Structures are given as structure tokens and as C-alpha cells.
Amino acid sequence: MGLTIKISDIWKEYDGNPVLKDCSVSFEKSGIYVLMGHNGSGKSTFLRICSLLEEPEKGEVNYFSGQELMKKDMGLKRRITLVLPGVGIFNATVSSNMAYGLRIRGLDNKEISERVDRYLDLLGLFHKREQNALTLSSGERQRLGIARAMVIEPDILFLDEPTASVDLGNSEIIEEMILNMKKKGQPTVIITTHDVSQAHRLADSLLTLKEGRIVSYE
Numbered sequence: 001m002g003l004t005i006k007i008s009d010i011w012k013e014y015d016g017n018p019v020l021k022d023c024s025v026s027f028e029k030s031g032i033y034v035l036m037g038h039n040g041s042g043k044s045t046f047l048r049i050c051s052l053l054e055e056p057e058k059g060e061v062n063y064f065s066g067q068e069l070m071k072k073d074m075g076l077k078r079r080i081t082l083v084l085p086g087v088g089i090f091n092a093t094v095s096s097n098m099a100y101g102l103r104i105r106g107l108d109n110k111e112i113s114e115r116v117d118r119y120l121d122l123l124g125l126f127h128k129r130e131q132n133a134l135t136l137s138s139g140e141r142q143r144l145g146i147a148r149a150m151v152i153e154p155d156i157l158f159l160d161e162p163t164a165s166v167d168l169g170n171s172e173i174i175e176e177m178i179l180n181m182k183k184k185g186q187p188t189v190i191i192t193t194h195d196v197s198q199a200h201r202l203a204d205s206l207l208t209l210k211e212g213r214i215v216s217y218e
Contacts, residue, residue, distance in 0.1 A: 010059030021212030031204035051082040087145030139170030
């Protein structure tokens with residue numbers, strides 16, 4: 001069963017400056033949610049709090065499986081993942097980077113190999129599986145970071161500006177990958193972007209963050 005999220009009245013500030021103020025929203029259906037807002041509006045902070053990497057000063061982030069409230073333990077954290085812009089990669093082969101999250105989850109070697117190959121093929125990186133990841137272009141590294149998150153097959157995938165600072169070709173591949181995930185119905189994807197046209201291409205639901213609150217939800 002998939003996960004749903006309820007964010008209730010969260011508040012976050014840095015150096016006394018509020019970034020999020022009584023921000024509330026629920027993600028109750030699978031699909032692609034796109035969050036927009038100007039620089040400094042709190043989009044990245046919102047994703048880090050939703051993905052349990054940061055705590056709000058006030059308010060709650062709760063995950064549910066059906067009607068069951070989930071404990072915020074390692075079991076839950078392994079069902080969600082956040083990919084940041086310029087995601088860090090290891091000084092190892094592309095395939096080793098991909099396999100890391102699967103190994104710490106205890107999958108056997110056969111399943112790891114099959115999953116890694118499948119997702120590298122989806123993102124057009126299969127031919128570079130034995131190449132050192134640090135030698136990839138910036139756009140290829142971004143695709144690898146997203147593929148590394150996808151391969152663990154999370155229930156919820158958070159993508160913070162997934163096409164920021166990549167060229168058009170890589171951006172199109174990333175968008176196609178996101179839309180392919182939508183066709184399969186899993187995971188729920190929550191994205192931030194500055195690109196209005198991209199937001200409308202991808203979004204099932206379009207959200208806007210302004211003055212610390214979600215002010216529109218389509």
C-alpha cells in the first residue's frame with residue numbers, strides 16, 4: 001500500500017526570518033505534484049521537511065499507510081527519498097552508485113543487477129554502467145542521481161529542481177522519465193521548479209508557495 005502525507009501548520013525560520021508560516025497541505029493521491037514559487041520562497045525547505053531531513057519549529061508532518069499513522073523510523077525513511085540539485089555521487093562506477101541503496105536494503109545480487117540495468121536503460125545510461133561516475137557530464141550526473149533514487153522504488157520521490165543547470169537534451173530525458181513514472185502509477189512525485197511550461201507539462205496538481213504558505217492548489 002502506498003503512502004500519503006499530511007502537512008499541518010508547519011513553521012520554519014532561519015536566523016529569526018520565517019520561511020514557512022503555518023503551511024498546510026495534503027498529498028493523498030498518487031501522481032505528480034509540482035510546487036512553484038520565487039527564489040527564497042521556501043520550496044527547498046518545504047521538501048526537506050516533508051522528506052524528514054529537517055524538523056519544523058512548529059507543526060507536524062505525518063505519513064499514513066491507508067489509515068495507519070506511520071512511525072518516523074528507518075522503515076519509513078527507506079520508503080521516501082529526496083534528490084537535490086547537483087546531487088553528490090560516489091567516486092565509483094555508475095553501476096556501483098546505483099547499487100548502493102539496494103545493498104543497504106539487503107537485496108540479493110541478482111535483483112540488484114537486474115534493477116540497476118533496468119533503470120540505467122530507462123535513463124539512457126546503460127552504456128556507461130562501468131564508467132567512473134565522476135567523469136560524467138553535469139547533466140548525466142543529474143540523471144544518475146535521479147536514477148539512483150528511482151532504483152530503490154520509493155513510495156514517494158521528492159525532486160528539488162530536477163532539471164536545474166542541465167542542458168535541453170538532459171532536461172527532456174529527465175522529464176520523460178518523470179512522465180513514465182506517472183504512467184506506471186508509482187511513486188508519488190513531488191517536484192519544485194521555476195519553469196512554468198515544465199510545471200504544466202508534468203503536473204497533475206500544481207501548487208504555489210508564497211509568503212510561507214501554499215496559496216494555490218490546482
